[in-house]
Amino acid sequence: MRILDQEYRNLENEQKKLERNAESVNSELFTECQELLPMFGLSYIIAPMEAEAQCAFFETTKLVDGVITDDSDVLLFGARRVHKNIFDDHKYIETYFMEDIEKELGLSREKLVRMALLLGSDYTEGVSGIGIVNAIEVVNAFPEEDGLLKFRQRVESPDPTILGKLNTKSGSNTRKKGSKEPLPDQIISDVRN
Structure with a gap:
């Protein structure tokens, strides 16, 4: 029974990942965005590996003021200011400061x-x-x-x-x-x- 429960949880997690991927940008939209950004005078880069790692690097080197993501792994990569729910229907944005996490929760x-x-x-x-x-x-x-x-x-x-x-x-x-x-x-x- 315990094995079945674990298998069920694994399947639920896999389903959630697939649902997130289904809602993500497809390659055609990705290409269109890459073409539109320079037209508006905005530069962009394509992260060589993990996008959250690249964003955290930009933020820690002060190239950007914060990171917009719903993936909390960005904190593991060293980001200090993270904004969530920017593209969500919640109508509010959550901002997490690593300084507060360290001070209030004692978590480095x-x-x-x-x-x-x-x-x-x-x-x-x-x-x-x-x-x-x-x-x-x-x-x-x-x-x-x-x-x-x-x-x-x-x-x-x-x-x-x-x-x-x-x-x-x-x-x-x-x-x-x-x-x-x-x-x-x-x-x-x-x-x-």
Whole structure:
């Protein structure tokens, strides 16, 4: 039953991605936009890889004042001012400042990257059973550069008393006793790189 639930969630995620792609600009509109922009005196570039990484670079080097995107991965790439819902029907724009995220939530860019490794993002599936609260607790409990590696070693420790030491403020464990599901090797290789 658990496998079916996971499969169902994976299918739902895939469906959401496909729906987003279906709503995106097709190649014909893309070409037309490229032709129109210079006519209006606007220059443009085509990002060599990930567009959010390119936008974050422009913003951190002060070539632009902020980044307009609905993809929060741009914060992982280093953007400091992000505007969301520009093209949405909500009729309001959300602006996120990295300075506020650091000050109010205590989450630096490095912590956000580690949280993305635990929770999942465009680049990793994350760790099964880790939610937002657990991810924050893990990155705060293991703040070192190799914190996720230390977390993995601690969770996989054969010492049964280790699990009792991982209790969170809410009294829950970050991993259920007796669980044999290891943390993915991808997490460790991502942390090392």
